[in-house]
Amino acid sequence: MEPKAHHVIIGLFTLAVVSAALLFALWLGKSSADREWAYYQIGFDHPVSGLTKGNPVLYSGIQVGDVLDLTLAPENPANVRVLVRVHKEIPVRVNTKAGLVLANITGSMSIQFTGGTPESPILEGDRENPPLITAEPSTLSNLLNNGEAMLSQAEQLLTNMNRLLATENVENITVLLRNTREATDSLLANRDTLIELLAKFDSAAVRAEEAAIKVSGVSDNTRSVLNDRVVPVLNAMDVALSTLQPSLERVDKITSSNEHALDAGLQGLSQLDPALRELRRTLRNLNAFTRRLEQDPSGTLWGGTTIKEFEQ
Incomplete structure (x- = not known):
């Protein structure tokens, strides 16, 4: 009888637990529905x-x-x-x-x-x-939706990397690296020469800077001379020309107003030329007569040869 009593108690407890769970579910459903x-x-x-x-x-x-x-x-x-x-x-x-x-x-x-x-x-x-x-x-x-596109791009990137790392490209890269290394070794071997060449360049740059400073000084001196000497002379010439301008204008005015008198004067001067030639001829004859008189006074005064005319 005792085992049967235990089974009954266990059955009643199980039934109570299931009933409580059902009641809780019904209450929860009713609460959700309400x-x-x-x-x-x-x-x-x-x-x-x-x-x-x-x-x-x-x-x-x-x-x-x-x-x-x-x-x-x-x-x-x-x-x-x-x-x-x-x-x-x-x-x-x-x-x-x-x-x-x-x-x-x-x-x-x-x-x-x-x-x-x-x-x-x-x-x-x-x-x-x-x-x-x-x-x-x-x-x-967006990340999840674009995942396929990202995977496609990653696959394309891997494909390009495989192409880049192909045998021919690897050999070319190896040759390029070897040439780079040889060039670097050559530069290191000629390091002293390069340093000396750079020193010469530095010295040339210093001399060029000094020459530029001297040229700048000459330019400053030239500018000073121009400002101190040439500019005043030019200013004085400008003043003289401005002063001479009224005189030139007056001369031009006088010339234009006495044009006929100047023409007549020039014609008179052209007539003086024959008289001046006769005067010079007479003066030459007088000079010759004077010399002969000094050399032979008696012969000249008392029957010497006649005085010859000297043509010019």
């Missing part, structure tokens, strides 16, 4: 891999609802519409933002609401006409 919900539709213009029905809806990291349905947009199958329900008391506002976040390491995704200022009006959402909230693309979703 809770008021607000319904919203989240619009995605990119794939939503990892998001399924029942996934949680978060607000600033705290679960406030879950995903009810996922459908493609009728007007554009590239877009996705996700119907979610959120606790009625959670204030989802017009400027509240929605996006995808990673739920766990298995790749499951959740929808998260963020933002929303108190000044913005609250979105009233019901099951029959849920308001549309456009989701913002997240960095993680």
